[in-house]
Amino acid sequence: MxxxxxxxxxxxxxxxxxxxxxxxxxxxxxxxxxxxxxxxxxxxxxxxxxxxxxxxxxxxxxxxxxxxxxxxxxxxxxxxxxxxxxxxxxxxxxxxxxxxxxxxxxxxxxxxxxxxxxxxxxxxxxxxxxxxxxxxxxxxxxxxxxxxxxxxxxxxxxxxxxxxxxxxxxxxxxxxxxxxxxxxxxxxxxxxxxxxxxxxxxxIDWLGSIILVVGLIPILLGFTWAGTKYAWGSPIELTLFIGGVIVLALFVLWERKAADPLIAPSLFKNRIFSTSLILGVLIGMTMFGSLMFLPIYVQGVLGLNVQSSGWVMSPMMLGFIVGSIVAGQIMSKTGRYKYLAWLSGAVIVVGSILLNQMNIHTTWTTVVINMVVLGLGIGSLMPLMNMVVQNAFPYKMMGTVNSTQQFVSSLGGVIASPIFGSILNKSFTNKFNETLPASMQQFKSKLTGLNPQALLTSQAQQSIASEFNKLGAAGHQMYLQLMGAVKVSLTFGIQQLFQVGLIFAILSFIGTFFLPEVKLKGKEYFQSESSTDNEQSNEHRTNEGDLQN
Structure with a gap:
């Protein structure tokens, strides 16, 4: 070769x-x-x-x-x-x-x-x-x-x-x-x-890299365990979050003094960079809230089987594909993105509002339309965020700013998972206790510790059904009452999630108005980099000549 x-x-x-x-x-x-x-x-x-x-x-x-x-x-x-x-x-x-x-x-x-x-x-x-x-x-x-x-x-x-x-x-x-x-x-x-x-x-800033990893791991663990393995305010969770924040604070102090920092603090002074990072987290939380819990809604409320629910995100992804391609073409032809960002943010809000209208009687066709709308908005705004950040900095820094933005955006999903999961489980449990018929309260103890996701698995349902079948002919009717309570409670919990998702969508839309616009660069992007390198080389040679003289 x-x-x-x-x-x-x-x-x-x-x-x-x-x-x-x-x-x-x-x-x-x-x-x-x-x-x-x-x-x-x-x-x-x-x-x-x-x-x-x-x-x-x-x-x-x-x-x-x-x-x-x-x-x-x-x-x-x-x-x-x-x-x-x-x-x-x-x-x-x-x-x-x-x-x-x-x-x-x-x-x-x-x-x-x-x-x-x-x-x-x-x-x-x-x-x-x-x-x-x-x-x-x-x-x-x-x-x-x-x-x-x-x-x-x-x-x-x-x-x-x-x-x-x-x-x-x-x-x-x-x-x-x-x-x-x-x-x-x-x-x-x-x-x-x-x-x-x-x-x-x-x-190479190896020490900074180690400090960053040591600071991130406890925070990621904290978000992973929060609301499931440990309560949000438990001593272990507080220790993980506080410890991680302290180490990350040390990371910031170290980076400010490092000769060639891993993540230069000066990057955050750029409005495009800082605004895009905030938007990335908000969009990530809006998107992952839908990606993670729409399949549960489709399986538990609409009644599609597990195999069918595996395809549930296809309409949203199709909207995502169309939105990303159309937005990309518009940016390439115009070199502008401000109005496109506003429009994309508005479409995300509309999609989130439509999700909030869904209930126990919603048809699959309506769900498909709602997901396509949300996918169009997210698909057009996500690549835009990446584009504007790369455009705002010199070419030689592209890997750094690109990966930093990608990392922060991924945190949106990490943060969204436990927050939305806790909201769903708490809302489901409270509504389930209200909805379950009084005659069946005695069976509630058998369901302790089961979350909505577990109740929807075929194994769990078969196990519960077998218990009720032991009660004879009336057992099946009681089982149907139980699953009806599960369905109503799940719908309520999902609606609470969509309301929170709408808040993040609105914040994302507002955030697009704070995004400065810099016309997308053409061939001068690489040429200016070469020019800068040549100027630095000439300056370096001049300094060497002065030293020799």
Missing amino acids: AEVSVQTTNQITGSKKWWALATVLLTMFFSSMDQTVVSTAMPTIVGNLHGLNLYSWVFTAYMMASSVTIPIYGKLSDVFGRKPFYLFGIIMFGIGSAVSGQAHSMMELVWARAFQGIGAGAMMSMPRATVGDIFTPQERGKWMGVMMAVFGLSSIIGPALGGWITDTFSWRWVFYINLPFAVLAIIGVIVTLPKVRAEHQVK
Whole structure:
């Protein structure tokens, strides 16, 4: 294989940029599809490995490992190039996938997923940065839309593919399926991405990286456990949150003094950067509130079976795809984004209002329309946020600002999960106690500790039904009364969630008015970078001459 020439920037030109784009899209497709495929197979995995108590950790370990590494990959890739970290991420992801497929206990699977997550951190940050290496900000809009469309498509295909693989072969193949994709991606990265040599000696902020990871882990654990394993105000939760905040405060102090900080505090003085981060969290909480709990509504209230509910997010993802492509095309043609941001934020609010209108009598057709509207708004605003941040900073900082924004946006989902989960469980429990007929209050003790998600599983329903069948002919009628109370209570709980989601949607819309507009740059984006580098080199040579004289 021919040796790739060494460059001083990550820019990709010529015919290679199209192969690089194909590699990016391939990487995004199989890494994002991995989550939905694994989710579909999890009931079978739990049944095979007998580790229900570690169920959530299969996702938590992956999420934590990927989240804490994203900012580190972004910074290092700006200095040493995307290629080594892209390769490292794909290889780690592939090894983690192989080990996950070989797991013989839930604990082994959790550790393998954490290993896989370390690689996923690079696979989340490098593709978007690589698109920035290929296209100018003005060109980038339509391609960022295509990238978001790939994400949406993978979310649609994932559930069906996961179910088919599990039923046809084995749950282990939901992990093995990643390996051929990983091999193709490795070849693509080797051939198309340039080797980059740092022009000046750079001191890596390893201590800052360690402090950041040490500060983030307890906070992520706190949000993961809050409202489920421990109460929000429990001593353990308070210790995790307070301890994490203290360490992150130390991280900020260290970064202010570091010669080449991992995340420069000065970035947050830029209004575009700080506003986009806030919007990212708000949009993330709006989106994940729907992604996580709409399937529960469809299965528990509308009565679709588990297989059908696996497709429930398809309408929203289709809206997401259309919104991202249309918004990207508009930005590329006009070079502007302010009015588009306002419109996208308004559509998100409308979609959230429509979700709030849903009740126990809502039809599936209405749910589809509501999800499409919400998907259009989120799909158009999310890639826009990424675009404007990249456009606001010099090209040499793109990996850093891109990964920082992506990391903060992912926190929206991390934060949303326990908050929405706590709201659902509390609202469900209170309404269930009110709705359950007085004659059946004696059976309530048997349901203690069951959350709405557990009550909707076929295993739980069969177990409860068998208990009532022991009571004879009247038992079945009592079981129907019980499940009717579950349905009403679940509807009430979901409505409370949608109300909270509407608040975040309105805040997102308001936030778009604080987003400054800077016309998207064309070819001067890369040229100005080269000019800046040349000026710095000339200045460096002049200083050397002065010293020699």
